[in-house]
Amino acid sequence: MSSAAFFLIAIVTLAAALAAATLPKLIHAALSFALAFVGVAAFYFLLGAEFVGLVQVFVYVGAVAVLIVFTILLTRRDVDRERGFNWSGVLIALAVFAGLLWAILKTARVSVLAVPVAPLTVRQIGEALMTDYVWPLQCIGVLLTAALIGALVLVMEEKR
Amino acid sequence: MRGFLDQIFVNAKQQILSLFAGTPDWVGQIVSSLLSISALLAVFLSLFALMSLFERKILARIQNRLGPNRVGPFGLLQPAADGIKMLIKEDIVPLRADKVMHFLAPILIAATAILALGIIPYGRNMTPFAIDGGILFFFAVGSTTEVAVFMAGWGSNNKFSMLGAMRAIAQMVSYELPLIITVLPVVMVVGSLRPDAIVAAQGGYSLGVLPHWFVFTPWGAAAFILFFISGLVESNRTPFDVPEGESEIVAGHMTEYSGFKYATFFLAEYFGMFAVSGLAVTLFLGGWHAPIRVLEIVPSYLWFFLKLGVLLFVFIWIRGTLPRTRVDQVMNFAWKFMLPMAFTCVVAAAIWHYQGRRFAGYLWSLGLLLLVYFALSRFLETGKKFAPRVYRFAE
Numbered sequence: 001m002s003s004a005a006f007f008l009i010a011i012v013t014l015a016a017a018l019a020a021a022t023l024p025k026l027i028h029a030a031l032s033f034a035l036a037f038v039g040v041a042a043f044y045f046l047l048g049a050e051f052v053g054l055v056q057v058f059v060y061v062g063a064v065a066v067l068i069v070f071t072i073l074l075t076r077r078d079v080d081r082e083r084g085f086n087w088s089g090v091l092i093a094l095a096v097f098a099g100l101l102w103a104i105l106k107t108a109r110v111s112v113l114a115v116p117v118a119p120l121t122v123r124q125i126g127e128a129l130m131t132d133y134v135w136p137l138q139c140i141g142v143l144l145t146a147a148l149i150g151a152l153v154l155v156m157e158e159k160r
Numbered sequence: 161m162r163g164f165l166d167q168i169f170v171n172a173k174q175q176i177l178s179l180f181a182g183t184p185d186w187v188g189q190i191v192s193s194l195l196s197i198s199a200l201l202a203v204f205l206s207l208f209a210l211m212s213l214f215e216r217k218i219l220a221r222i223q224n225r226l227g228p229n230r231v232g233p234f235g236l237l238q239p240a241a242d243g244i245k246m247l248i249k250e251d252i253v254p255l256r257a258d259k260v261m262h263f264l265a266p267i268l269i270a271a272t273a274i275l276a277l278g279i280i281p282y283g284r285n286m287t288p289f290a291i292d293g294g295i296l297f298f299f300a301v302g303s304t305t306e307v308a309v310f311m312a313g314w315g316s317n318n319k320f321s322m323l324g325a326m327r328a329i330a331q332m333v334s335y336e337l338p339l340i341i342t343v344l345p346v347v348m349v350v351g352s353l354r355p356d357a358i359v360a361a362q363g364g365y366s367l368g369v370l371p372h373w374f375v376f377t378p379w380g381a382a383a384f385i386l387f388f389i390s391g392l393v394e395s396n397r398t399p400f401d402v403p404e405g406e407s408e409i410v411a412g413h414m415t416e417y418s419g420f421k422y423a424t425f426f427l428a429e430y431f432g433m434f435a436v437s438g439l440a441v442t443l444f445l446g447g448w449h450a451p452i453r454v455l456e457i458v459p460s461y462l463w464f465f466l467k468l469g470v471l472l473f474v475f476i477w478i479r480g481t482l483p484r485t486r487v488d489q490v491m492n493f494a495w496k497f498m499l500p501m502a503f504t505c506v507v508a509a510a511i512w513h514y515q516g517r518r519f520a521g522y523l524w525s526l527g528l529l530l531l532v533y534f535a536l537s538r539f540l541e542t543g544k545k546f547a548p549r550v551y552r553f554a555e
Contacts, residue, residue: 027314031261034307054296062303066329069310122293122353 005046013039026072034065051122166459169199170285196288200277208430209239215476222480249419254317257416261315266417266424269308273431275301280438281355283448283461294355295347298439299340302394305432306332309403309413312425316416324412327487328403331393334494339390341502342383345509346374346443359447369453373446378526379508384444386502388471391436393490395429397475399482400490437471438464445471496540504532 016039019032037060044053129137164171173195180188213228213235220227228235253262276298278289291297306329313325347353350361364372374380393400404412414425441447445467448460455463485493508525515521 025258027258027261031307031311050291050293051296054293054300058296058300058303061307062300066306066310066333069307070329073314122296123351 002046006043009039009042009046013043027069030065030068030072033068034061037061037065051125166284166461168459169283169461196278200288201274204274204277204431204434207434208427209243211430211472212242212426213238215479218473218476219480222477243423246420246423251419251421252416254416256317258315258317261311262416263315265308265312265315265413266421266428268311269305269428270424270431272301272304272308273428273435276435277431277438279355280435280442281359281447282438282464283459286448286461287356290354290356293353295343295353295358295439298435299336299343302432302435303336305428312417313413316413318416320409320411320415321413324403324409324415327409328396328413331396331400331403331490331494334491335390335393335498338386338494338498338502339394341499342387342390342505343443344502345379345383345505348506349374349509349513355442355447359442359449362446363449365453371446371449371451373444373449375444375446377509377512378522378529379505379512380444382501382508382529383505384440386498386505387440387444388474390498391433391440392475392478393494395432395436397429397433398479399485401484402487402490433472433475434468437468437475440471441467497536500532500536501529504529 013036016032016035020029020036023029023032038057041053041056041060044050044056173192176195177188177192180191216238217227217235228238231237231241253259279287279291279294279297281287287294289297309325309328309332313321313323313328316322346358350358352358352361362371362373366372370376375384396403402408404414409415414422417425441464448464450456450458450460450463508528511528512521512525515524
């Protein structure tokens with residue numbers, strides 16, 4: 001059951017990611033990207049990490065995908081203009097891929113049939129965030145608030 | 161007898177599941193989910209039909225008309241007639257539309273609305289999809305609606321659709337913040353994101369008549385009102401239906417939809433309304449608990465649907481009473497009033513909790529809420545005088 005689900009989700013996620021990379025229309029690519037995010041969230045659910053999966057949908061589909069879509073909407077549309085092959089993009093992609101591959105190969109091999117652990121409840125995560133990790137959490141909070149205020153200052157009308 | 165009626169649907173599901181006892185585990189799981197889904201769809205589709213009729217009837221009553229009364233007794237068969245009409249209408253897709261997105265948008269928007277209904281406890285042991293982070297699931301699913309609305313607006317390739325979608329998304333993103341932050345005090349006080357735990361925390365009565373619902377605490381009452389207003393905005397209902405303001409942008413992101421696709425958008429709007437009201441009942445109005453101890457004889461799901469019905473009536477009542485707000489008013493209201501008040505609710509709930517949830521805490525949190533409310537109303541006072549409007553025509 002779970003391996004069948006794994007393959008189903010994997011196929012959908014990979015297909016969506018491929019579509020995001022190859023579709024000619026930017027909006028279509030962005031929406032396939034959102035589908036790929038949902039696929040990754042489904043993986044988290046499959047692994048029993050409910051909270052992470054929900055946050056994945058919440059943040060990436062609800063916020064990041066909408067942000068990407070809006071960015072595309074507000075920028076110039078140059079669908080017709082033919083561009084040459086993007087060598088620098090290929091170089092960056094290869095560098096990222098090599099870095100990830102190196103990191104994966106360097107880590108100790110994770111056995112596929114891991115010992116089943118009790119799934120983390122939201123309560124445990126909340127308690128960990130509020131006790132052991134309270135300083136990182138606060139720092140991120142301050143950072144995000146600063147970013148929010150900065151964005152507001154940027155778009156605020158000048159008082160005349 | 162009392163327990164029998166209360167658990168009749170749960171037992172019926174167990175009976176059906178016991179027929180599949182010999183089969184592998186996953187068959188049982190799939191059958192169980194299918195049973196829950198079909199029950200959910202059956203109940204809420206009939207509620208949708210009823211609601212569409214009652215809305216027209218009540219609006220007519222408010223406006224001193226009769227409303228639909230031709231089809232069937234008291235117009236009761238009107239939803240069926242409307243459904244048939246919608247089904248046999250021609251489905252028009254604009255020539256320059258983005259066909260795939262135009263087609264997928266209504267499906268996605270209805271699917272997310274139905275998913276959100278899954279986590280609400282409809283009665284004792286009657287949560288279709290009981291997961292640990294149920295409240296989070298509700299909002300995670302709800303946030304996908306924005307993508308669907310965008311798809312509808314963009315796919316139609318029409319400026320009214322696009323503008324309507326932009327308005328809808330701006331409005332939804334702004335009000336998602338107060339909507340979630342008003343849920344926060346409840347989650348804080350209960351210490352769980354599980355809807356069942358939240359309902360269980362509101363059980364019990366003082367003196368047998370005063371239920372321990374969160375709406376009877378000062379922070380709960382304030383949060384409930386803020387939540388309800390945000391819910392009105394999230395489901396694009398009057399007075400916040402600027403995304404589909406008929407007098408300005410035709411029908412917003414639904415302009416280019418016809419026939420059954422248009423009906424699907426309507427279905428999604430109503431399902432979103434049911435979901436938000438259901439969550440409000442769960443969070444603040446004690447879920448399926450009876451208002452006084454004696455009335456616990458009545459099955460729990462009846463109480464839930466009674467409370468849901470009351471909230472839906474308020475939705476219709478507001479629609480019949482208030483005029484539409486302006487776009488900038490909606491946004492200003494969200495960021496300048498709703499958000500600070502929502503944060504105040506969180507602080508007030510914390511004060512209530514650390515005062516031992518007794519009368520002193522009750523008064524302190526009430527005082528804080530009133531203080532912030534009056535401070536905000538002084539601070540936001542623009543000093544604008546409303547004189548009779550002078551109309552200047554083209555000279």
